[in-house]
Amino acid sequence: MVVSDRVLMGPGPCNPYPEATEGLTRPMLGHLDPEFIQILDETCDRLRTVWATGNAVTLPVSGTGSAGMEAAFVNTVGPGDTVTVGVNGLFGERMCDVADRCGAEVIRVDGTWGQPLDPSALLSAHPSPKVIALVHAETSTGVRNDVAAVAAGKGDALLLADCVTSLGGIPVAIDEWGVDIAYSGTQKCLGVSPGLAPLTIGARAWERRIARPQSWYLDLGMIGDYTAGATRKYHHTAPIAMIASLHAALGALLEEGLEASWARHAQCGALLQEGLEKLGLELWATEGSRLPQLTTVVIPEGVDDGAIRRTLLQRYGIEIGGGVGPWAGKLWRIGCMGHTARIRNVTLLLAALGELLGR
Amino acid sequence: MVVSDRVLMGPGPCNPYPEATEGLTRPMLGHLDPEFIQILDETCDRLRTVWATGNAVTLPVSGTGSAGMEAAFVNTVGPGDTVTVGVNGLFGERMCDVADRCGAEVIRVDGTWGQPLDPSALLSAHPSPKVIALVHAETSTGVRNDVAAVAAGKGDALLLADCVTSLGGIPVAIDEWGVDIAYSGTQKCLGVSPGLAPLTIGARAWERRIARPQSWYLDLGMIGDYTAGATRKYHHTAPIAMIASLHAALGALLEEGLEASWARHAQCGALLQEGLEKLGLELWATEGSRLPQLTTVVIPEGVDDGAIRRTLLQRYGIEIGGGVGPWAGKLWRIGCMGHTARIRNVTLLLAALGELLGR
Secondary structure (H helix, E strand, O other): OOOOOOEEEOOOOOOOOHHHHHHHOOOOOOOOOHHHHHHHHHHHHHHHHHHOOOOOEEEEEOOOHHHHHHHHHHOOOOOOOEEEEEEOOHHHHHHHHHHHHOOOEEEEEEOOOOOOOOHHHHHOOOOOOOEEEEEOEEOOOOEEOOHHHHHHOOOOOEEEEEOOOOEOOEOOOHHHHOOOEEEOOOOOOOOOOOOOEEEEEOHHHHHOOOOOOOOOOOOHHHHHHHHOOOOOOOOOOOOHHHHHHHHHHHHHHHHHOHHHHHHHHHHHHHHHHHHHHHOOOEEOOOOOOEOOOEEEEEOOOOOOHHHHHHHHHHHHOEEEEEOOHHHOOOEEEEEOOHHHOOHHHHHHHHHHHHHHHOO | OOOOOOEEEOOOOOOOOHHHHHHHOOOOOOOOOHHHHHHHHHHHHHHHHHHOOOOOEEEEEOOOHHHHHHHHHHOOOOOOOEEEEEEOOHHHHHHHHHHHHOOOEEEEEEOOOOOOOOHHHHHOOOOOOOEEEEEOEEOOOOEEOOHHHHHHOOOOOEEEEEOOOOEOOEOOOHHHHOOOEEEOOOOOOOOOOOOOEEEEEOHHHHHOOOOOOOOOOOOHHHHHHHHOOOOOOOOOOOOHHHHHHHHHHHHHHHHHOHHHHHHHHHHHHHHHHHHHHHOOOOEOOOOOOEOOOEEEEEOOOOOOHHHHHHHHHHHHOEEEEEOOHHHOOOEEEEEOOHHHOOHHHHHHHHHHHHHHHOO
């Protein structure tokens, strides 16, 4: 079976680091094998470095980023708990749905898609929420929300942050900012296949967590006994190959250096955004809050969204994403994450887009 | 990093088929790429063949076998629903926990570990349960439960079956037996890394399913729109590499032929069980209900469980499993599943065990 070789510049997955792909092919180990436990421990250690945290319970959840979101909510929110959620994109919307299914009283604080959330609106929405939740890097809009500012004003609340598209691409500082629980996904700026959700939970959230969450599979108390406990008690069979892949990719990322990875993402994002403007295209996300790793651009009048994306894929092997929700057909979302965040990919995409748009 | 090369004869994971490992390394595709959608469609088609079903909603859940269990329950069981669960091992126990977290009235029908469930006890436990649930192949005991007999007497109830360790290793016939919802795991007799849970749900269960399950991540209505719907509406990012791996392994399995795979598992199990008895060891699971792919054997008096398993691992690179729950330290669990189910592995393990036990 022949599979086309793509340059993945959509909202994720990105192209995986070669080390991540190689990690998938390591000889299979059992989930209780001492050699695998060592790989798992090192993976969790590397995740602590990437999250900038000392949290004991820092681990890869056995599902995609959305499983990370669900794990964060089911372990901190129960029936009747008040949760303030900032919504300025699809993933803020999703948080409301997930929290509501936990039986929470959801206080929804709507912002404008394409603009950052107002931290003070989020902080003043309710006097004593159990949890304040927001998305750091909104994959649906290309906007960075100011997690640090919200965390600084959280008071007694727990701060829950979605870092699916931010971790590894822009600075994330769990302990310094005071984030209580956060999750990410492997297929964005960590440069691994989709399938795992790195998660970290601090002591305050751990002490106030739901004793018996509605999800058995995502019960962090039980998962923590296996990944971080003294007994290594079996919970579910760990996704061995995916964890070995994450282990390898994090090794490559830390060898490059976190700051260097952020700088590479920043440089590629800046080149891409400058280049798009030179092509006469309009950047959509508010200036000053634009993510380097995920750029949104307005589709010009008269340009056929589907035809351009199809031709990019078929003629050049380049994938970019379309808009979602109210912005379907009106925006393109161009990712430059993980191993994809290379100058050559930016140059290629700009040249290809220039050819197709005749500019 | 050097990783040891194991012969995986524990209760799972098994050694993956070479095709499964190769599938992991295919060039990454986006989850909305037409080429990936084709791979996903073919994967679901191949799963229908392996499950022996025409069910439209037949798909790989994005998590391990336990996520499959949770998906089966949260989509069919809500607060106050009555669920009859057969319990003759760890995974029956787990079903009770998962169903209870859904708010179900759990009618627990205990059998004896090491012996098959009595179908009539399960069927007569409650006059009108919404769901009757049982494990086909109990990985904790090596016992096969008679799913077909329970399904034949289910009446108006939905029949929910755990086929984690059975699918691909012994006959499973969803439509012929009348199973309404079933799930499996990739790391057993399908010969893939852990990380996906093939699931199938029939029309009766689909019609009576929970409209808005407590789990967003495992909401089959939403997942089905992506995998089997006309719109292919994005739900969560599919685990691309793992699905490509499952696609490849199912291709290999169906090229060998399902009957041939069952025969290979049967032959290896028979050779193993005969060989263990020749070594003077006592098989534990009741004769007539022994699984070929997972054999339980009593640890002889005076033999050090930990020392034997450690030496098997360190000297020979062979992993076998220990007992669980009340049988920890008293049993070994020896798997012969997927690519591990080869005569040479049986011969090797018997020879190594013979050396270590001095028999």
